[in-house]
Amino acid sequence: MKTTRLIIVAVGGQGNLLASRIIGEAALHSNIPARMSEIHGMAQRGGVVESAIVFGDAESTIISDGEADVCVGFEPSETLRALKRCNSKTVVITNLAPLPPFTVAIGRGVYPDLNKLQDLIRAKTARLIAFDAVVLAKKAGNIMAVNMVLLGSLIQTATLPLSPESVKEAIRKRTKTAFIEINLKAFELGFSAAKNGS
C-alpha cells in the first residue's frame, strides 16, 4: 500500500493529540496500517505539539524534512514553521486564527503577516486550504472544536486513505458524549470549507 505521511502541528491545548488519536482509531477500524508519534514534552506550558502519522507500508513513525504529503497547521505561524517538512507536492491545510507566541508580546519577535504567510506556503507547496477555523468551531458550538473543523477539511481533501464515515465513527467513539454532536458539526463545517475551496 502506498505510503502517506501526515504531519500535524499545533500549540499546546489546541487538541492536536485528540485529532491524531481519532485518525489512528479510524485507520485501525478501516484496517489501514497506520503508526504515529507525538512530541508533547512541554505542551501544557505553551510549547509546540507535533504529531506525525504514517499510513501504508512503512515502519517509521516520524517524518523527515521535505517528506510530508499532507501538513495540517492549527495555528498559522506554526504552519509556516512546519514548511520545512513540506515539498512542492504537499497539500497544506491551515487555520488562520493566530495565537501569537509570548515572545511577540514582549517584543522579541514579529508575528508574520497572514497574507504573506499564505502566499509563501502557496508558492512552495501543491495546494493551500486556509480559513479561520475558530469561527467555524464557534459556529459548531464550542471554540475548542477547532481540531474537529481541521480534521473535517483534512478528510475532504481525500489525501488520506480514510473515508469520512470512518472518521466520524471514530469521533463518536473517542469524544465525550456531551461533545459528540458539536464535534460532528465542526467536522462537517470544516469539510464544507475545504470543499468550497477556502
Add this chain to the structure above:
Amino acid sequence: MHKLLTDQPGKKLFLLGNEAIARGAIEAGVAFTTTYPGTPSSEISLNFFQIMQETDLYFEYSTNEKVALEVASAAANSEVRTMCIMKHVGMNVAADALMTLAYVGVKSGLVIVSSDDPYMFSSQNEQDNRYYGKLSGLPVLEPSSVAEAKDMVAYAFDLSEKLQEPVIFRTTTRLNHSTAPVILGEIKQRIIKGDFTKDPFNYVTVPAVSRKLHVKLLENIEKAVKISESSKYNFTVGSGTWGIICNGVSYNYVLDAVKDLNIEDKVKILRIGFSHPMPEAVIKSFLKPCQKVLIVEEGEPYMEEAVKAFAQEEGLALTIKGKGERLFSRLYEFDPGLVRQCLAIYLGVPYSPPVLPDLSDVPEIPQRPPNLCAGCSHRATFYAVKKAGEGMETICPTDIGCYTLGFLPPLSMGDFVICMGSSVGTACGFSRATDKKVIAFIGDSTFFHSGIPGLINAVFNRHNFTLIILDNGTTAMTGHQPHPGVNMEKLNYDGYGQVSIEAVVKAVGVPHVTVIRPYRIKKSITAIKDALNYEGVSVIISRETCSLYAKGLKMARGKPFFVSEKCKNHRDCINGLACPAFFIEDERVKIDPAVCMGCSVCAQICPENAIVPLKEIT
C-alpha cells in the same frame, strides 16, 4: 474498567508505546510496581496508578529512583513479579542499588524500565543507558516498535527468572511516545504476595559474600550470552553481502530506507533486541560473508565497539562503520531521511534526497518556547526574590522542574543546574568558593527526591545561603504526580501518610525558616530580605498550588484582571513578569480574561494601580 485490563486476547488496540509496556507487564502477571516519574516514561506508571485503583496490583510513587529500585528489589526477592520504571537519568540515582543488586540477583522477575531521551526532548542529557548493562552485567532488551514492546516485556520477565537477575528494558522517547496497533494477549494471574527466605550468605553483601556473588554474576553473564545467541529478538532479515546491524527505532528507519533505495536484494539486516550481552556467535557468523557492514544505532557506538572487537577476534578485514563523518552522529535522534542518506553514501547507491523548499524568503518566525503558566506561583516567587535581592551580587543555582524555566528572561532566575537536587549541593560549594550571595531554588518533589541530604550537609558544614523551596503541592512538570508532601486524603486516596516540608527543614536544624504565600508580593519580599540577610542557612518555603493543577482539580480561582485606562504604559507588568495572559494590542498591554488566573501579582506591582479585577467594571 481500565482499557489495559481488557481481557480479550486477540483484540487489537491502538496503544501508546508506554501503554503497550504497561499492558505487557499486566499480561506477564506483574504484581508490584514502583517509580519516580520522569518523561518519557511517565505514562507507564500513570497507567499502573490507575490500574491499582481497581485491582490488587501494588504501585507506588517512590521518593526517588534509588528508593524505587530498593523497594522493587525486596519485592522481587519475595517471589513477586516486579517492574521498576524510570527515565534514563533516574538510573544514575538508582545505580548504587543496581550495581550490587546484580550481585544479589532476584527470585522473581524484576524488569527495570530505563527510558532514554535522544535529542533531550525533556532531559538534561542524552546518556545511553545500554552501558548500564555492560557496567552492571545485567541483560538489556530493546524493542523497535510499540507492538514488539508489549511482547518483549513478558519475555523480559521470563528471562529475569531464568537468570535470577534483574533485566534492563531500554526504550527511547520515540518508542515511548509512538502509537500503533497492538494485539492483546492473555493476562497471567497476578501473585501479589510471596515470602522472603533468609539466606544471609547470599544476601548480605559483606566482602566475603560479594566475592562469591561476583563469580555467580560472571557465570550468569555467560548464561545470558547463550540465551542472547538464540534469542528471537536478535534476528536477521534479507540476504546480501552488505550488512546492517541496528537496534531500537533505527531498525524501522533501516527497513524503510532499504526499500526506498531499492536495495532489498543486496542487504541483510541484523536487528539486535537483546543487546547485553551481545550475541557473539550470531554477529560473527553474520559478519563473515559480508563485504561491508554499517551499524545504525542512536547514541553511543555501543554495538559498533562490540562488533569491531568480534571482527578482530575472527581476523575479518571487512569495513565496519557506524559513527563518523558523513555517517552517523552520537548526537540527537535519527530520522528516516538521515538513515536513508547514510545508507546510500556508505553503500554507494544512487540517491536523490527530497527537494526541500527554499525558505530563504520566509521571514523569521517568532520562537514559541515553553513558559511558566499564567498565574504560576513560581513566577511570583522569582519576582519577589529578584526584588528582595536587588543590589546584591547573587548566584542562583536552580533545580529540575517547571521552575527551571525561571532562568529565561525577564525573570532570569537560574544560573546552574546539573541534576535532581543539585541546587542545594551546589549552593554549598558556591557559597564557600565565592563571596556572592547564593540563593538556591528547588521544587517540593525534587526536595524530597534528593534535596534533603544537601540541606543536612549545609547545616553540618555551616554553609551560608538561602534555599527557596517552591512548594506547589505536586510534581507538576511530569504531569502532576503526588509526592510525600501531598495530602492524598484531600484527593480521595486512602492509605497514605504525609510529610511536612517545614517539619523536615526544621528537624535537620535549619535555623531560619519562613513560609510565604508568593501571591502576597510585599510580604514575600520582606520575608525573603530577612532570609537573605541571615548569616548561615536560611530556608523560605513558598507555598501556593500549581495553577495548572488547581485548574485540573476545578479549585476556585480568582477573578480575572484587566488593565484599566489608568495605565500609563510603563509595562512593568509584561516586562517584569512575562505572564502569558498579557498581550499587546494597539501598543497597549491587555490581559486575556480566558487565560488570567486572577493571581493579582501584576496588579500588586503596577506603579499606577491600573490593573483591577474585572468585576469592578461590570
